[in-house]
Every structure is written in C-alpha cells, then in structure tokens.
Amino acid sequence: MALTGIQIFKLTPKKNCKECGSPTCMAFAMKVAQGAVGIDKCPHMSEDAVAQLSEASAPPMKTIEIGKKPFADNKNDKDAAFKLGGETVLFRHEKTFVNKTRYASTVSTAMDDAKVDQVLADMAKIDYDRIGDRMYVEFIAVDYTDGASAEAYAALAAKAAATNRALVLNVKDEAAAAAALAAVKDTKPVLNAADASNYEAMSKLAADAGVVLGVTGANVDEIYDTVAALEKLGNKNLIIDLGTASVKDAFANGVLLRRACLDKNPDRTAGYPTIVNVAKLAPGDAHQQTALATLFTMKYGSIVILEEMSYAQALPLYGLRQNLFTDPQKAPRIEPGIYPINGADENSVCLTTVDFALTYFLVSGELERSGVPCNLLISDAGGLSVLTSWAAGKFSSGSIAKYIQEFDIENKIKNRTLILPGKVAVLKGDLEAKLPGWNIVVGPTEAVQLVKFLKDMQANGQA
Amino acid sequence: MPLNKKLQKFSATVRSVELGTGDKTTTLGGGNTYPFYTFDNPTANPAKIGIEISDLGLADEPDCIKEFYAGCETVVDMAKKAVTVEGADFLVLKLIGGDPNGENKSIEELVEVAKAVADAVDFPLVVEGCKNVEKDAQLLAKVAEALQGKNVLLMSAKEENYKNVGAAAGLAYDQLLGAESAVDINLAKQLNVLIKQLGVDPGKVVMNVGSAAAGYGFDYCISTLDRVKGAALGQSDDSLLMPIITPVADETWSVKEASASEEDVPEWGSVVERAIDMEITTAVACLSCGSDAVILKHPTSIATVSAMIKALV
Numbered sequence: 001m002a003l004t005g006i007q008i009f010k011l012t013p014k015k016n017c018k019e020c021g022s023p024t025c026m027a028f029a030m031k032v033a034q035g036a037v038g039i040d041k042c043p044h045m046s047e048d049a050v051a052q053l054s055e056a057s058a059p060p061m062k063t064i065e066i067g068k069k070p071f072a073d074n075k076n077d078k079d080a081a082f083k084l085g086g087e088t089v090l091f092r093h094e095k096t097f098v099n100k101t102r103y104a105s106t107v108s109t110a111m112d113d114a115k116v117d118q119v120l121a122d123m124a125k126i127d128y129d130r131i132g133d134r135m136y137v138e139f140i141a142v143d144y145t146d147g148a149s150a151e152a153y154a155a156l157a158a159k160a161a162a163t164n165r166a167l168v169l170n171v172k173d174e175a176a177a178a179a180a181l182a183a184v185k186d187t188k189p190v191l192n193a194a195d196a197s198n199y200e201a202m203s204k205l206a207a208d209a210g211v212v213l214g215v216t217g218a219n220v221d222e223i224y225d226t227v228a229a230l231e232k233l234g235n236k237n238l239i240i241d242l243g244t245a246s247v248k249d250a251f252a253n254g255v256l257l258r259r260a261c262l263d264k265n266p267d268r269t270a271g272y273p274t275i276v277n278v279a280k281l282a283p284g285d286a287h288q289q290t291a292l293a294t295l296f297t298m299k300y301g302s303i304v305i306l307e308e309m310s311y312a313q314a315l316p317l318y319g320l321r322q323n324l325f326t327d328p329q330k331a332p333r334i335e336p337g338i339y340p341i342n343g344a345d346e347n348s349v350c351l352t353t354v355d356f357a358l359t360y361f362l363v364s365g366e367l368e369r370s371g372v373p374c375n376l377l378i379s380d381a382g383g384l385s386v387l388t389s390w391a392a393g394k395f396s397s398g399s400i401a402k403y404i405q406e407f408d409i410e411n412k413i414k415n416r417t418l419i420l421p422g423k424v425a426v427l428k429g430d431l432e433a434k435l436p437g438w439n440i441v442v443g444p445t446e447a448v449q450l451v452k453f454l455k456d457m458q459a460n461g462q463a
Numbered sequence: 464m465p466l467n468k469k470l471q472k473f474s475a476t477v478r479s480v481e482l483g484t485g486d487k488t489t490t491l492g493g494g495n496t497y498p499f500y501t502f503d504n505p506t507a508n509p510a511k512i513g514i515e516i517s518d519l520g521l522a523d524e525p526d527c528i529k530e531f532y533a534g535c536e537t538v539v540d541m542a543k544k545a546v547t548v549e550g551a552d553f554l555v556l557k558l559i560g561g562d563p564n565g566e567n568k569s570i571e572e573l574v575e576v577a578k579a580v581a582d583a584v585d586f587p588l589v590v591e592g593c594k595n596v597e598k599d600a601q602l603l604a605k606v607a608e609a610l611q612g613k614n615v616l617l618m619s620a621k622e623e624n625y626k627n628v629g630a631a632a633g634l635a636y637d638q639l640l641g642a643e644s645a646v647d648i649n650l651a652k653q654l655n656v657l658i659k660q661l662g663v664d665p666g667k668v669v670m671n672v673g674s675a676a677a678g679y680g681f682d683y684c685i686s687t688l689d690r691v692k693g694a695a696l697g698q699s700d701d702s703l704l705m706p707i708i709t710p711v712a713d714e715t716w717s718v719k720e721a722s723a724s725e726e727d728v729p730e731w732g733s734v735v736e737r738a739i740d741m742e743i744t745t746a747v748a749c750l751s752c753g754s755d756a757v758i759l760k761h762p763t764s765i766a767t768v769s770a771m772i773k774a775l776v
Contacts, residue, residue: 091693093686125730130678221465228464247774252502259469270466287767290740294677294747295499295771298685312736315720316744319678326682358680365679369717448594452564 003056005033011049012042019043060266061085061258063099064239064273066212067139067166067188081188082138082166084239084302085273090262093328099273100325101297103317104139104168104305106279107160109148116156119308120163126314131334131357135318137165141277141305142180142189144171154179161187168192168214168275168303177205185209190303192216192241192275196226203235214275216241220253228269239302240272244280247292251299258300273302286310293317297324332357333383336403338412339364344373346412349454349463351419351443352400354381354389362447372454372463375413379403386421397430404435417462419443419453471496471503475699477755478666479508480639480706482553483587484614489552491669492706492755497692499751499775509776510750511552512765513589513758514545515712518560518568518576525716527735531762538576539583546586548762550769553587555710555758556580561593561602570602574609581610589616589641589758591710600624604631607638616708619643619671622650625658633663641708646673646683648690648703655702669756670705676714676721677745684709685752692753709749712760715741739763747771 009029020041022028031037032053039045039053063086082102089095105123107116120140127136140160144153153171157180160167167189171177177193192214194202199215206213215230215238217223223240230238240257242250254274261271276296282288290313293304297320306313326332334355340348341364353363355378367374379399381389389395404410416438420427422445431440441462444453457463479493493508520538521529535541538556546554556577560568577590590606592599603617604627618641620628625642632638642658644650651672659665672691675681688707695703715721721738723731731737742764746757750772759765 091686091689092682093690220468224466225464247771248501248776251499251775255500256466256468256502259471260466263469267467285767287739287743287763288770290743291747291767291771294744295751295775298748298751310736310740311731312733312740315731315737316677316741319676319720320681320744320748323678323680323682324685328682328686332680332682358683361679365717365719368719449564 003033003053005030008032008039008053011045011053013044015044017044058268059086059088059271060261060263060268061087061271062236062238062268062273064212064237065188066190066239069138085271087258087300088262090258092324096327096329097325099302100321101301102138102166102303103293103309103314104141104303105137105309106141106143106305106307107156108143108145109153109156110143110145116159120160122308122310123165124163126309126311130318130322131332133318133322135314137309137314139168139303139305140165141168141170141279144169144173144176144180146173148176150176150179154183157189158183160184161189166190168305170214170277172198174198174201174205177202181205181209181211185211188212190214190239190275192239194226194230196222199226199230200233203230203233206237207235212237212239214239214241215272216243218243218245219249220256223253224257224269227272231269238272239275241275241277242301244277247281250276250281251295254296254300274300275303275305276301277305279305279307283307286313289313290317294320297321331383334360334378336378336380336407338407338409339376339378340373341367341376342371342373344375346414348373348375348413349415349417349419349457350375350377350409350413351450352377352379353421354384354386354395355379356381356383356385356389359385359447363450366447366450367454370451370454372458374454374463375415377403377407377409377418386423390424390427395424397427397434400427400431401434417441421445468502471500473696473699475696475704477695477704477706480666480669482589482614482616482639484612485585487585487587488614489587491708494755495696497696498753501776506776509772510754511756512550512746512769512772513553513555513708513756514548514551514762514765515555515557515591515710515758515760516541516545517557518573519566525722525734525738527738528760537579539579542580542584546584548765550765552756553589554580554584555589555591557591557593558602558606559593561598562595563598564595565593570598570605573602574605577606578609581613581615587615588613589618589708591618596621596623600627603628604635607632607636610638611636614638616641616669618708618710620654620658622654622657625654626661629658629661629663633658633661633667637667639667639669641669641671642705643671644673646675646687648672648687648694651687651691652700652702655705659702665701665705668705669708670703671708671710674709674711674714674745674749676718676741677748678720679714679718681745681748684749688749688752688754706755707753708756708758709746709754710758711746711749712742712758715745716760739767743767 065081278292476495616639
C-alpha cells in the first residue's frame with residue numbers, strides 16, 4: 001500500500017535541514033509520496049524508516065536489465081543494457097509506456113549447423129533506421145531440446161552470443177544451463193529455466209552467474225507461487241514466461257499479472273516483465289506468429305520470441321512498437337531536411353510541409369502514390385500540424401525562408417518551384433518577397449488531393 | 464497462495480448490431496469487457512472480419528489479389544469468390560469508382576453494381592462510398608434505397624454529410640449506418656449525438672473512429688480506440704456504446720512496406736508477405752484495442768486473424 005505524504009512526514013526527522021534539497025521535511029515527504037524523489041535523499045532517516053518506506057514506495061513493477069546493447073545502437077537508446085518492465089499504467093494514453101517490447105529469433109539444438117547459421121545470418125539482415133531508431137532483432141532465444149549434450153548447448157549459446165545480441169536461454173536441463181552460463185554469462189542473458197519443480201537449483205545457478213532468471217508454470221497461480229517462493233529465497237532478478245499452454249492462457253496471464261501489480265494495492269510479486277514465446281504458441285505458422293507478436297506487443301509482452309523474424313514481420317511490428325511506445329503528450333516529429341520521393345533529384349519540384357510526423361506520413365504517402373518525383377522539404381515547425389503551427393507562428397514565410405537558407409537548399413536543388421500547403425495559401429505573397437527567384441505555388445488543402453494535383457502539374461509540364 | 468485476480472466487471476454492454484438478413488447474418492459488438500478479456504467475462508460474440516472488393520474490379524489491385532480472383536470477370540464474380548474465404552464474416556463492396564477525382568462513375572452505374580452484388584450473394588453486406596463527401600451523400604442514399612430489405616451497413620456518414628446519409632440509411636430505408644470520425648474520442652461522440660438527434664436509432668449505428676497503418680501515426684488509433692472502449696464501458700457512455708468497425712486494408716496496402724516492389728527493395732523480400740503481415744499486424748492491433756470488426760483484403764490475412772480470434776475466445 002502506497003504511503004501518503006503525511007504518513008511519510010511522520011517518519012522524517014522533522015528538522016527542516018534542507019539537505020535533501022527541499023525547503024521543509026513536509027515538502028520532501030510530499031515529493032516522495034508522488035515518487036518525484038527517492039527516500040534516500042534524506043541523510044537523517046532511521047534505517048527502520050528507510051526500510052519501511054522503500055518497501056512502500058518501490059515501483060509496483062520492477063525494471064530488469066538484460067544483455068549488453070551493441071555499441072552502434074541508436075542515439076536515443078544510450079543505456080548499456082536492455083531495460084524491461086517498469087511500466088506504470090495499463091493504457092498508453094494515461095502515461096507513456098517506458099520500456100519497449102523486444103523481439104527474438106530462435107536457434108535450437110535440434111537444428112543442424114547450417115540451419116543455425118542461416119537463422120543467424122537472416123536475423124542480421126534486419127537492421128535499418130526508422131525515424132531515428134535502429135530497428136533490428138535485439139534478442140536470440142537459444143532452445144535446449146531433450147537429449148542434446150551440455151557441451152553442444154553451450155557451444156550454440158556461444159555462437160548466438162557472438163552475434164552481439166542478448167540471449168534468452170530456454171533450458172530445463174541443469175547441466176546444460178550451467179554449461180551455457182559458464183560460456184556466456186558475461187553477456188548477461190536470461191536463464192529462462194525455472195518452474196515449480198526446479199526453481200531452487202536454477203535460482204542458485206542464475207544468482208551465481210549474476211543473470212536474470214525466467215520463471216514459468218502450468219498456469220498463472222503456479223507461476224505466481226513460484227515467483228513468491230523465489231522472492232523468499234531472496235531472488236528478485238526475475239522475468240515471467242507467460243507459458244505456452246495456449247494463446248488464451250498466455251494472454252490472460254499477461255493481463256492479469258500486469259493488472260495485479262498496477263492495482264491501487266500493488267501486488268509486487270506480480271510485477272515483473274514478461275517473455276512470450278509465440279514460436280511455441282504457433283509453431284511453423286509465420287503469419288500466426290505475426291498476429292500473436294502483435295497481440296503481445298500491445299498487451300503486455302516484454303520479450304516476444306518468434307521462430308525466425310523476417311523483414312515482412314519486422315516492418316509492421318517495429319512500426320507498431322515505435323508508435324505504441326511514444327509519449328502521448330508529445331507529438332512525434334520528423335527531422336527537418338530534404339526528403340526525396342519517387343527518385344527525385346535536384347531538378348525535381350519541391351513541396352514543403354511541417355515536421356509533425358502524422359502530417360509527414362500522410363503527405364509523403366500521397367506523394368509516393370502520385371509517382372511524380374519531388375522533394376519534400378521539412379522545416380522545424382515545432383512538431384505541430386499545418387494550421388496549428390501557422391497559428392503559433394512556427395510555420396511562416398520567415399521560418400520557411402530561414403530553413404531554405406540554413407539547409408542550403410538553393411545550392412542543393414536547382415528546381416525553383418515550391419508548393420505550399422493549401423491551408424497556408426496566405427503565406428504566398430510574403431514568401432515570394434522573401435525568396436526571389438522562386439515560383440511559389442499554392443497546393444491543395446488536403447493531402448489526399450496531392451496525387452491529382454501533381455499529376456496535373458506533370459501533364460502540364462510544370463513538374 | 465494463488466494470484467489474487469482483479470477481475471473487471473462493467474455494467475454497460477456495447478450494443479449488438481445485426482448485419483444481413485435471414486440465415487446469413489452476423490452480429491457486431493455485444494461485448495462488455497476489453498477485447499479478448501474472457502477471464503473477466505466470456506465473450507458471447509467474438510470480433511468479426513469483412514473481406515473487401517471494389518467496383519473497379521481488379522484493375523488497381525496488387526498481383527496477389529489478381530491471382531486470388533483469377534477467372535473472375537465481373538465484380539459479381541469476385542463477390543461470389545470473396546464470400547467463400549475462410550474466416551470472412553461479411554462482404555464489403557467499396558464504390559471507389561464514384562470519386563469525382565478518379566473514374567467519376569455515375570450514381571446509377573454504381574447502384575447497379577451494388578444491387579447486382581447484393582442479389583448475387585447471400586451474405587451480410589457493407590457498402591462503402593467513394594470517400595468524397597458530396598458524392599457519397601447522394602450515392603449512399605441511392606444505395607440505401609436500392610438495397611432496401613437487405614439490412615446492409617452503409618459507410619460512412621461523416622460530419623459533413625451525416626444528414627443526407629443518415630436520413631436515407633437510418634430513417635427512410637431502415638439500413639445500418641456507419642459513423643466515421645477522425646481519430647478523436649470527442650469527434651466520435653459528437654457525430655453519434657448528431658446522428659441520434661436526427662432520429663436514427665443508435666442501435667443501428669456502427670462507428671469507424673479512424674484508422675492508420677501500423678507505424679503511420681497508429682499511436683492515435685490506439686489511444687482513440689482504448690479511450691472510446693474505456694469510456695463506453697467504464698462510464699456507460701450511451702453515445703459511445705456502438706460497435707466499432709475499422710477499415711484496415713484501406714490503410715495498409717498503400718504504405719511502402721506493403722507496396723514497394725522487390726526490385727526497388729530487394730532486401731525486404733516478398734512483397735506479398737510484406738503486404739499480408741502489414742495487414743495482419745494492423746488488424747490485430749486494432750482488435751486488441753477495441754475494434755469489434757476489421758475490414759481486410761487478403762485471404763491469408765483473414766484466415767490468420769480469424770484463427771487468432773478463435774484461439775482467444
């Protein structure tokens with residue numbers, strides 16, 4: 001049960017010493033209650049009080065760190081490890097989802113070397129940039145199949161680790177688990193091995209190696225009980241495998257656990273990130289795996305394991321994930337720049353619009369559909385829609401002229417026709433004065449009309 | 464000690480809207496939980512899938528769709544083939560050819576097509592206009608008249624033309640009415656209120672609260688669907704308790720992930736697979752947030768999404 005500011009205040013030394021950075025102990029207590037500062041900021045708390053408070057003020061869902069990100073990972077993702085969990089809401093419009101779903105391809109001891117090489121090679125091909133995020137398969141699931149030797153499993157894990165991806169070691173055999181950990185524990189894999197029958201031994205292996213332990217069970221109650229037993233042993237470095245009994249159960253388990261830990265009386269034993277193995281829920285059916293990977297991206301998988309992620313699966317899944325994990329209060333933006341469309345070059349006609357991502361996607365989609373080569377010029381308009389940014393003074397003749405100068409457009413592009421969004425037709429005169437030599441054309445008011453507009457221009461020899 | 468499950472019961476239920484007549488009907492809506500939360504309450508009426516064809520036949524369709532409908536010479540032939548697709552619960556006829564900026568077919572011609580299709584197949588039917596609000600105002604009214612007694616869903620009445628479309632479909636000819644708004648809970652609610660004020664029975668209205676392809680501003684769709692479902696059930700908001708239908712194929716087939724040729728982006732692999740996966744992902748994402756029905760194009764996507772729905776209920 002979360003404590004109120006008053007309850008926390010009673011535990012403070014009430015000295016108003018300001019050493020915590022707050023003017024009074026009361027102000028400090030209020031901030032702690034909101035989760036704005038940690039209780040450890042106060043140097044005068046008694047140990048008892050700290051223990052009592054950190055239990056009560058701990059986030060309901062733990063953030064678990066796995067693996068080491070490749071050095072070349074994108075600029076927005078600086079942490080050394082993949083963080084999972086730590087979510088605070090059930091729906092993204094309440095507050096931003098924080099740690100995005102990660103995807104895995106699977107290698108197994110049942111595969112021959114050639115197949116393993118092919119899976120790893122195909123996985124490595126998926127690596128591209130989408131609006132500033134590097135998109136690639138971040139995890140590899142390494143499956144142990146009955147009868148395989150511990151050495152073979154360890155060798156497979158080492159081979160997978162050599163690709164610089166984080167690993168999920170799916171293994172129930174203790175000797176194989178130990179051998180694999182000895183080989184790859186420095187890469188901080190998940191040892192996805194514990195269930196009601198073996199959790200003590202597996203917990204010891206994971207703890208000794210310093211890695212996260214995956215826990216599963218026949219149903220949500222068994223999973224919950226095993227997690228509780230592991231917490232009693234002192235292991236809280238856990239991730240929950242939602243199980244592969246059925247799609248319906250795995251989905252229910254994920255929602256029920258998330259709901260229990262984010263309840264107003266949080267059940268922290270339910271508050272761990274999750275693994276969903278859609279490869280096992282729909283073996284051999286890549287399309288069904290796409291469907292399930294989508295479902296569990298939406299609700300509430302932290303690592304989703306596929307058999308072999310293909311480009312066809314990656315493109316929509318990564319796009320969806322990028323949308324799902326954006327801040328609902330901050331409009332997604334496109335970097336200002338020149339976006340050539342349909343093979344445009346320096347002689348192709350120019351269009352301009354704002355850097356609001358939704359506008360960009362609508363406009364660029366229609367431009368692509370027109371088939372007419374053109375350069376889309378995106379300037380910094382504060383990430384707002386055309387009319388809003390115009391009203392806010394962020395999309396004006398001045399801002400467009402400044403952008404043309406700063407991005408050195410006149411030297412990069414020879415064409416001197418610039419099409420304005422129809423909604424800001426009012427800028428035409430001003431812009432003509434500010435950009436001598438340019439032919440300013442007022443375009444349509446809606447993106448969907450661009451196809452006809454451009455085709456007509458092309459037919460008239462204007463584009 | 465087992466997990467203390469926090470089950471969520473709502474007092475409100477989304478209206479059930481029956482589409483079609485006779486033995487061949489399908490019901491949209493009727494749920495009283497978040498999508499697929501059968502642990503809260505079993506689902507009486509799982510989500511439905513529509514298969515779309517257009518009056519333009521196969522002219523503008525991608526190769527994989529041309530292959531599927533190979534041998535079909537008319538739109539009626541396509542309709543007959545479409546209704547055999549495993550997992551399809553209703554047929555969607557899009558009258559794109561009416562677009563004044565496109566083929567600009569006459570209303571009479573389009574009504575003939577709609578009538579021919581409705582007569583040829585014994586299957587629940589949705590008729591979509593050409594998306595031009597002025598043309599649709601007349602076109603959908605005429606379609607509603609011509610298909611009287613078939614209990615079809617006409618899409619869509621928008622803020623600009625709801626009076627014409629609503630009066631014809633909802634009042635004069637007793638059809639079902641689609642209410643389309645642009646990814647915003649307040650716009651959706653406002654349109655439903657306006658339509659009710661017109662005198663249309665709210666039990667005959669199905670909402671399209673907007674759509675996008677996964678990765679293309681889809682965050683707005685997620686939050687709109689989540690919030691509409693949350694307000695409808697959680698606050699028993701009568702003006703939002705309509706079932707939601709989402710045209711997915713309209714959005715997904717034109718994005719570059721689904722349409723760029725294999726020559727242009729060889730590393731992306733099969734364009735058919737890309738189009739199908741884009742359709743599946745977008746459809747499942749919509750369903751998981753609150754769509755009671757989705758409209759798709761490819762038989763494989765339909766079979767896949769249908770199998771997933773069955774596995775979840």
